[in-house]
Amino acid sequence: MTAAPEFDPATLDGLDRGIIGIDGLWCPSCAAAAGRAMTKVPGVTSAEVSYAGASVALAWEQGTDLGAVARKVSAMGYRLTAPDMGDDMEARIVAEMRRVSIRLVVAIVFGMWTMVLSILLYINPDNIATGEIGRALAMAAGATALPVVIWAGAPILLAGWRTARVGVPGMDSLVGLGVLGAMVASIWSLVAGHSEIWFDTAVMLVILLTLARLVEMSTLRQSSRAIAALRTALPETARRIDTHGVAHEVLASEIQAGEHIRVAAGERVPLDGQLINNDSSFDTSIMTGESVPRTIVKGDFVEAGFINLSRMIEISVSAEIGKRRIDVMGVDIANALHARPEIHRLADKLARVIVPLAITLATLTLVVGLLMGLSGEDASLRALSVLIIACPCAVAIAAPVSHLAATGAAAASGIHFRTHAASESLGAIRRVLFDKTGTLTEGRPVLRELQLRPDLKRERILALVAAAENEVVHPVAEALRQAAKDSEPLKSSQSERCDDGVKATIADKKVLVGSRGFLLRHAVSLPELKQDAGLTAVYMAIDNAWAATFFLGDTLRPDAAATISQLREAGLTLGMASGDAPAPCHHVGAIAGLRPEEILAACTPEDKAELVEAGAGPTAFVGDGVNDTLAIVRADVGIAASNASPATIALADVVIAKGGMTAVGEAIAISQKARRVLRQNLVFSVVYNVLALGLAVFGTVPPLAAAVAMAASSLMVITNAARLRAGASKIKPSTEHNTGTPAERRHLGVQT
Numbered sequence: 001m002t003a004a005p006e007f008d009p010a011t012l013d014g015l016d017r018g019i020i021g022i023d024g025l026w027c028p029s030c031a032a033a034a035g036r037a038m039t040k041v042p043g044v045t046s047a048e049v050s051y052a053g054a055s056v057a058l059a060w061e062q063g064t065d066l067g068a069v070a071r072k073v074s075a076m077g078y079r080l081t082a083p084d085m086g087d088d089m090e091a092r093i094v095a096e097m098r099r100v101s102i103r104l105v106v107a108i109v110f111g112m113w114t115m116v117l118s119i120l121l122y123i124n125p126d127n128i129a130t131g132e133i134g135r136a137l138a139m140a141a142g143a144t145a146l147p148v149v150i151w152a153g154a155p156i157l158l159a160g161w162r163t164a165r166v167g168v169p170g171m172d173s174l175v176g177l178g179v180l181g182a183m184v185a186s187i188w189s190l191v192a193g194h195s196e197i198w199f200d201t202a203v204m205l206v207i208l209l210t211l212a213r214l215v216e217m218s219t220l221r222q223s224s225r226a227i228a229a230l231r232t233a234l235p236e237t238a239r240r241i242d243t244h245g246v247a248h249e250v251l252a253s254e255i256q257a258g259e260h261i262r263v264a265a266g267e268r269v270p271l272d273g274q275l276i277n278n279d280s281s282f283d284t285s286i287m288t289g290e291s292v293p294r295t296i297v298k299g300d301f302v303e304a305g306f307i308n309l310s311r312m313i314e315i316s317v318s319a320e321i322g323k324r325r326i327d328v329m330g331v332d333i334a335n336a337l338h339a340r341p342e343i344h345r346l347a348d349k350l351a352r353v354i355v356p357l358a359i360t361l362a363t364l365t366l367v368v369g370l371l372m373g374l375s376g377e378d379a380s381l382r383a384l385s386v387l388i389i390a391c392p393c394a395v396a397i398a399a400p401v402s403h404l405a406a407t408g409a410a411a412a413s414g415i416h417f418r419t420h421a422a423s424e425s426l427g428a429i430r431r432v433l434f435d436k437t438g439t440l441t442e443g444r445p446v447l448r449e450l451q452l453r454p455d456l457k458r459e460r461i462l463a464l465v466a467a468a469e470n471e472v473v474h475p476v477a478e479a480l481r482q483a484a485k486d487s488e489p490l491k492s493s494q495s496e497r498c499d500d501g502v503k504a505t506i507a508d509k510k511v512l513v514g515s516r517g518f519l520l521r522h523a524v525s526l527p528e529l530k531q532d533a534g535l536t537a538v539y540m541a542i543d544n545a546w547a548a549t550f551f552l553g554d555t556l557r558p559d560a561a562a563t564i565s566q567l568r569e570a571g572l573t574l575g576m577a578s579g580d581a582p583a584p585c586h587h588v589g590a591i592a593g594l595r596p597e598e599i600l601a602a603c604t605p606e607d608k609a610e611l612v613e614a615g616a617g618p619t620a621f622v623g624d625g626v627n628d629t630l631a632i633v634r635a636d637v638g639i640a641a642s643n644a645s646p647a648t649i650a651l652a653d654v655v656i657a658k659g660g661m662t663a664v665g666e667a668i669a670i671s672q673k674a675r676r677v678l679r680q681n682l683v684f685s686v687v688y689n690v691l692a693l694g695l696a697v698f699g700t701v702p703p704l705a706a707a708v709a710m711a712a713s714s715l716m717v718i719t720n721a722a723r724l725r726a727g728a729s730k731i732k733p734s735t736e737h738n739t740g741t742p743a744e745r746r747h748l749g750v751q752t
Contacts (some may be wrong), residue, residue: 007347430617
């Protein structure tokens with residue numbers, strides 16, 4: 001894979017903000033440290049670093065030396081590059097995953113022997129630990145631990161040093177302190193002629209954090225293609241119309257504003273522009289989420305991503321690539337990904353206290369011991385005990401093991417937590433907003449009702465309409481063909497596609513299928529039929545006489561109403577934000593159990609994003625389409641529903657692979673349990689450290705007992721986290737959730 005080119009400050013001349021790539025980030029802690037360092041450069045006003053995107057959203061004052069920013073980052077061991085907008089990100093992360101996997105295998109292979117030898121010394125059969133055999137076992141344990149620490153653990157130690165150096169020690173600093181403390185104490189013990197060692201502690205910390213990093217990187221793999229996923233939804237070529245009216249296929253990137261392009265029926269529009277020759281019907285769901293095609297007339301504007309359903313059209317391009325609405329959304333999404341701050345987990349906050357505290361207490365214990373008249377060896381042993389106990393192993397692994405356990409429990413149910421933050425923060429949300437089409441509903445029209453002329457049979461009518469719509473590329477036509485799949489197939493001898501209907505000759509019968517206006521224009525008398533809200537009517541005539549009316553509509557997911565009810569009982573504020581028309585939105589919302597004031601229809605992607613940000617508490621947004629992506633990244637937790645688009649999956653914090661709407665409730669329940677377990681682990685770890693440190697300072701805990709106690713505390717944390725594997729119960733009401741008072745519901749920004 002070709003390395004990204006060096007960052008050239010000249011490319012940002014005249015600007016005061018931009019997105020710049022960063023090469024060499026190892027973890028989110030590294031990203032936080034790099035951002036902190038960049039903000040110390042004079043003139044830099046903000047630096048939001050995205051570990052997933054390996055880039056920084058940088059803002060600066062006019063006249064700022066961006067070269068100084070590059071030099072600052074280079075001094076930390078990283079490199080500023082030209083921004084990678086998604087083409088090579090996945091390859092980069094896959095390559096890094098491969099390297100981390102090799103380090104993990106090496107750590108496990110060598111670390112296994114370190115563990116076995118250390119356990120023998122702890123058990124001490126026949127008192128072997130005090131003799132030459134014990135010393136030999138201790139040295140062998142140290143020898144097998146060296147490859148784990150020096151090679152597999154090198155990135156952790158380096159990241160810990162980098163983050164500590166700029167004043168933001170995090171998980172890597174915690175683990176690095178534990179690893180170095182255990183190694184130094186063990187080597188010192190061997191040099192002093194003792195067989196007490198703590199190499200197993202160093203090995204365990206390296207293995208656990210490397211495993212956690214590998215899981216985290218695998219969940220970030222899709223995020224690397226966020227902006228690229230938006231681009232892949234659009235065609236790369238367009239048919240340019242020359243001065244003689246002839247269309248030539250060229251790259252869409254070559255088309256400039258003011259030029260004309262041609263789009264055939266069934267094709268996706270590549271560029272924004274104005275219709276200049278014909279009206280046509282469009283599938284606009286990529287941008288609006290509308291379940292029913294929309295007619296756009298000559299002179300009106302169409303957007304890149306729309307699917308032309310009816311006829312050949314010509315468009316006068318108004319926005320070339322980079323300036324299309326979907327491109328602007330891509331920039332907004334990139335900024336939102338950077339602007340969304342990393343969750344400062346309690347473990348990372350504790351690290352900033354524990355790291356300097358451990359070193360300070362160990363040093364004070366040594367100095368005070370010497371002043372009290374203790375021998376150098378006794379004072380050093382006390383300081384060693386303090387350092388071993390203060391090495392925050394349990395604190396360091398509390399968050400990773402909780403995340404790993406939550407990820408495993410969720411994966412068994414087809415739910416993927418893509419980040420540490422998602423597994424922790426989803427359980428704290430107070431509000432859930434849903435898209436409609438494809439999220440609460442199945443996302444495709446189906447035949448809901450058929451009204452027939454009394455002398456006709458259902459099977460015959462379905463066979464005729466399927467034959468008439470056989471060549472039509474349209475969601476409604478597909479729904480009619482699907483409804484007739486069990487009928488005897490017929491073949492039309494002649495077919496003509498019109499703007500809002502189709503004419504066909506089938507078995508010597510003249511068949512018309514289309515809108516009410518289409519049949520009225522052909523002098524067909526239609527009965528006045530009652531139509532349910534939210535359904536689309538398609539009329540059919542045989543030999544110029546009305547024959548049938550087909551009512552089509554989207555279908556609510558089977559588990560949607562039960563999930564809405566469950567979330568409401570848990571005290572969450574609920575809402576729907578859809579780009580569809582008001583009638584189908586309120587129809588579906590009522591069936592799902594949503595109140596009228598909780599439903600907002602005809603939303604643009606920007607409207608949905610604003611709605612997310614208008615909430616009074618942490619918000620989750622559940623969606624499936626490209627039009628949901630901006631809301632997905634602006635939400636505290638973005639959830640991709642089953643069968644979501646690649647762009648939505650790439651940007652979501654949580655991905656529902658199976659389980660439908662039920663899985664949304666289950667994901668929240670798992671996260672709630674994960675938060676409880678994490679808090680329990682952190683509280684236990686802190687209490688253990690405080691109590692054990694007090695004993696160690698006064699010399700009542702020998703180094704060997706300190707090592708056993710430290711191992712026991714880590715084992716307790718791992719065992720407690722493993723309870724998540726037992727599965728999560730139903731969502732529980734919490735004091736963190738509000739009950740959706742009228743005032744809070746007004747934050748939804750919706751009206752009846």
